[in-house]
Amino acid sequence: MTTLTDDTLPASPRAMRDEMIVFVVMALLLASVPFTGVYPFFVMQALCFALLACAFNLLVGYGGLLSFGHAMFLGTAGYCSAHALKVWGLPPELGILVGVAAAFGLSVITGYISIRRQGIYFSMITLALSQLLYFIYLQAPFTHGEDGIQGIPQGHMFGVLDLSNATVLYYVVLAGFLAGFLLIFRIINSPFGEVLKSIRENEQRAISLGYRTDQYKFLAFILSGTLAGFAGSLKVFVAQNASLTDVHWSMSGEVVLMTLVGGLGTIFGPVVGAFVIIAMQQYLAGFGQWVTVIQGAIFVICVLTFRRGVIGEIAHYFRRSL
């Protein structure tokens, strides 16, 4: 298996320091958004997708497993959270918990099935499983089919934070994103993450060293799916709806695109990629299906000439790990 990037060497103290500096800068920039006049809804949406892309990247960038069905976690968590908030009337924190728990359960089941095959088959299996779920959600009564679940109450988180206030909601989403991001950062730099990278580089050798690679991949899949579900639950509060678009294969494709643009196997790449793609969709919204054509063209250009992605290229140029 060839290397995705050559910039993910074991974390040296210097690399860790660089990454922490960039993280703090990123957090400060994002925290200052409400004071800059930038449309907060756009940034919140981008943050949810950034977290989703980071979770996806944990699996593909560090485990070498290209999932083409990550929308199923986003959508499942979204539907379950939305249902819990609207029909059961649960408070926001429990609504998120329901969604994340559903994504966890789903990732255990789908991971158990899809980890059985390697490489290209893994991608096809995850895509087929997400399509299976798409059809189930299309027919299940609680998702309301084509209409989706709409008008979801945002409520008061922990009884005090009024999420219908845009600024409060923004900081809650930001806190969720940063927590998820730090968790992924921690996983990547843990001994578990190092083993995962070694499996990506050379699975046979990792097996011969005594690692049960299937278990590592399974755990990476569950972590990735659950975190993707967390992104889906947060997105419910931003969009105030849960619909079939979130489970569709084109959504899985968008997540792949975000990560590819930002840089597969880089820590900050998926965040940059998510902002780029969401901004592009925002500005090109009036051009109809040409957005799809442009997305396709970006895929082609990235794969042919720009495989490291934005952050990967920067990291490569400065010989840093980002």
Next chain:
Amino acid sequence: MQALYAQLLVGLINGSFYALLSLGLAVIFGMLNIINFAHGALYMMGAFVAYFLLNLGGINYWWALLLAPIIVGIFGMILERTMLQWLTGLDHLYGLLLTFGIALIVQGVFQNYFGSSGLPYAIPDQLKGGMNLGFMFLPVYRGWVVVFSLVVCLATWFLIEKTQLGAYLRAATENPTLVRAFGINVPRMITLTYGLGVGLAALAGVLSAPINQVRPLMGADLIIVVFAVVVIGGMGSIMGSIITGFALGVIEGLTKYFYPEASNTVVFVLMVLVLLVKPTGLTGRAA
């Protein structure tokens, strides 16, 4: 019983498309080591080329059956020469991503000009009407699709398994460097193989045009089902792909009759069951 036979026939027709498409995917994967995500989009192009030929050039169905696969095949070979060939030696996933991008571009362009609704394509005069078989009424065109697909599948199997050219092809799949050392132009064979696989997809598109109408997204959902078919059957054997394709079509047809709610999920459910019981697929080698 009439309804059961009718659904069985629909199943056989879908099965022919699964077989033609998964056959092409398997042949392409063997030579290029790429899963061709653009396969559904090229299937759609086959149907559109037939539509253009008829409505712009006045060229009938029978010529379209020959010309559309050639035209789309040439388009595929251009894609292979200009893009896919640069992926040699890279991770599998880049081939999937590149062809996914190509699929988005092709489908997006067609959606821009033709929206999402279907364009009608008339059944050729010679195949109109139906036959009474005693136990059911068989529309001639539908019977033709099944028989013709079967013939094309078997011809492809014969080409690859029984001819000299097929022997080169199989050898180049196993060890391209060695085959090149014997003086055979392997890159050209790779291009032709991609053209062949894509041509099969386009042929399926032409066949489906009178049944399913011509729509920009007609291949988008189909390709995902075909992926599941490929996972079930494995890509190691040509005959395996053909049999799995037809068998799954029939099972889908039976499901439509006995439990319609599950008809569009049954192939995926079967895939899950096969993965749980026999993770390597029914005919495939371990991947």
